[in-house]
Amino acid sequence: DPKIIQKPKYLVAVTGSEKILICEQYLGHNAMYWYRQSAKKPLEFMFSYSYQKLMDNQTASSRFQPQSSKKNHLDLQITALKPDDSATYFCASSQDGGRDTGQLYFGEGSKLTVL
């Protein structure tokens, strides 16, 4: 059974709309992350949370808002969607955040297509 659940796996949205990507981890980890993978670009760090507190935000746009309602949840709300937002969004977790983060465990990804 997957230890990090991402929903939905695939989604199609129209430009200007809003979507929420869901992520739950059942590894008992204290840190969670969002990464984005676009064509011909490296996996790109977006956010990191540790004990439900934001550690780092590398997204240039406020249209991307993480939401952590529980320690093992880190959802990603994306507003005013643009075609350039089309990508696969990966949720990840690690035992702890910080410098010695150790290995990350990744979810299966949510592939977003914006038309």
Place this chain on the structure above:
Amino acid sequence: AQKVTQTQTSISVVEKTTVTMDCVYETRDSSYFLFWYKQTASGEIVFLIRQDSYKKENATVGHYSLNFQKPKSSIGLIITATQIEDSAVYFCALITGNTGKLIFGLGTTLQVQP
């Protein structure tokens, strides 16, 4: 600024042989951690192996090992006795700060043929 560069776009090998994938990194930090991850055809991303910058010994896990050359800012991944199922995209990654941010390279696609 931190940066990770993987110059090999793709590599093709015959199974049971050894392959080396290159990675060079840039950081001004004296302490950092280096990782290799694998992304399978299904999109699953899996951690493979890690090297701590302060350790002189090359890390080894199963049939994965690292060639860590700190003066050259290089961390090569060596896969011995390759198997068909090793076919995947391999990413090198660096972490330096204290926010858990991993910086990834573009990846190297490995194809293992019978």
